[in-house]
Amino acid sequence: MGDNRPPCEQAGRDCVDVATEFFALAHSLKRMVNARCRAAGLSYARVQVLHVLDDRGTTRIGDISEHLDVAARTMTSTIDGMVRDGLVARRTDPRDGRAVLVEMTPPGRATFDRVIAIRDAVLAEVFASLGPDDRDRLLELVRTLAGETAKAGEVAGG
Amino acid sequence: MGDNRPPCEQAGRDCVDVATEFFALAHSLKRMVNARCRAAGLSYARVQVLHVLDDRGTTRIGDISEHLDVAARTMTSTIDGMVRDGLVARRTDPRDGRAVLVEMTPPGRATFDRVIAIRDAVLAEVFASLGPDDRDRLLELVRTLAGETAKAGEVAGG
DNA sequence: AAAGATTGATCCGTCAATCTTG
DNA sequence: CAAGATTGACGGATCAATCTTT
16 A cells, blocks of 8 residues: 555545535535525524524523524624614513513514525525435434534533 | 325425534534634634635635635735735736735745644544544535535526 | 726624623 | 623624726
């Protein structure tokens, strides 16, 4: 064998190649979804916020940022804009004066219902190219990586 | 089976579920890589720019933004910061007075070599959890989706 | 006119510091 | 003091408008 690199480096390059294409796909996919959602009247960040409120009802702002895995600063300013545009409303938590509850307004509901259908259509348009078995396989691989990512994140965060 | 939804909607939901976990993984993975690279002295956006210059040598700014699939505005301001920090230098293309060439400086080279090793280690740390066969399978699925994304993007962009 | 880059306005993301409430 | 939210300063992303060069 004329290969002078140790196995770990070979595996490393292999990993990097896969990761690079994975990142590129994620980037263009997010770009596409974002563009279609914005064209329908809602940025993807706002779609995600309304999605949380749709699932869980009125929610503390800290829980939203935690669930979406973004910094507190991000959520404060995103909610600022959404309040400005009448999509959600802020209300102090009666049980805890420190916390702030975020509530979807009727216009927010209407906008969400319209845009979420478009988002789902875009995703279906792309992921339907895989077929059910391949989607299952992809989901399995993604979950394995997500588990590993969580572990690596703990190491960094601890 | 008590399922009253037509097959297309079932497939749609299936697609959305896979896509949701895919996006979540991409988000946390990018967050992690970004954090580790920044801790080493370079944001991931800058790593990507230097990576292009490492692969292709001195490159027109428009070619960099096209290759990384970001808006021209993004590249202008990212390069502004990198010039400010001495990582790259701007130079007018002698063949075309409209174009601007971006060149890696020696400090940029040193920083890149240091940080790219860290980036690769982070990616290997996560993707090595898959094993070679699963990585091949993932790469195949990613490429299928990338092809579909490109098609869907043309429709939207055309 | 078309192509390449810059600029303006704005949104979303980070970290670090601050204020308020428990 | 600790927890929750806001604010400041800034990087990086978008679109749309502008300026220069071909």
